[in-house]
Amino acid sequence: MTTAPTAPTASERFQHTVVAGWMRRLSENTSPRRNHWHTKLIYYRAAADVLASPPRAPLNWRSIVDAAGARGCRSTFYEVAGAHARHRMVDELINDGSSDSIQIALRYLRSDPVEQLIDETKVWSFWAYRQRLLPTLALLPTDEAEAELGETLIAWASRHPALARAVEHTPPACAVEDLTVIHKGLLSGTQAAQRLTDRLAER
Numbered sequence: 001m002t003t004a005p006t007a008p009t010a011s012e013r014f015q016h017t018v019v020a021g022w023m024r025r026l027s028e029n030t031s032p033r034r035n036h037w038h039t040k041l042i043y044y045r046a047a048a049d050v051l052a053s054p055p056r057a058p059l060n061w062r063s064i065v066d067a068a069g070a071r072g073c074r075s076t077f078y079e080v081a082g083a084h085a086r087h088r089m090v091d092e093l094i095n096d097g098s099s100d101s102i103q104i105a106l107r108y109l110r111s112d113p114v115e116q117l118i119d120e121t122k123v124w125s126f127w128a129y130r131q132r133l134l135p136t137l138a139l140l141p142t143d144e145a146e147a148e149l150g151e152t153l154i155a156w157a158s159r160h161p162a163l164a165r166a167v168e169h170t171p172p173a174c175a176v177e178d179l180t181v182i183h184k185g186l187l188s189g190t191q192a193a194q195r196l197t198d199r200l201a202e203r
Contacts, residue, residue, distance in 0.1 A: 019173050039079060093173070107190070122163060153172075
């Protein structure tokens with residue numbers, strides 16, 4: 001007699017989102033991907049620094065490479081940003097193939113490599129906030145969980161206002177996925193992205 005597979009717990013659903021898997025594979029892997037993750041981090045920090053620096057420098061690949069210092073150059077910038085970049089977050093969403101993942105991917109599919117880099121930088125910057133929130137989030141009913149996610153997003157935006165405003169207040173993609181998990185499939189990826197964008201724009 002076979003036993004029916006058990007449904008994943010709320011905590012497991014949050015841990016196994018597409019963006020969570022992408023972060024885990026890149027940041028924890030000991031293969032050459034690990035070195036690529038270090039390169040990504042250089043440019044995430046550089047992009048965040050350019051956005052936060054008053055008066056703000058023009059936001060383009062040159063200013064980001066300059067902010068990366070001796071470790072920055074045009075070739076490595078395009079290894080982590082642009083249509084031919086390696087291990088793009090948006091490709092993970094597309095390859096997942098689910099309806100919500102495709103909807104979220106369309107929101108983050110950019111023609112501008114700098115905007116693509118900022119999308120990933122937002123996830124990197126928000127990640128520690130998300131990980132601290134998850135144990136609580138998994139225990140709450142839907143309305144309370146959404147409220148907690150929203151408050152955490154605003155706390156992050158208050159700490160990183162320029163990054164939060166960048167690319168028309170687009171939220172970190174991981175938060176969008178988490179909101180769809182909170183609603184157990186009753187809120188689409190498109191709706192979740194718009195709801196959190198509105199929340200950031202109104203703060």
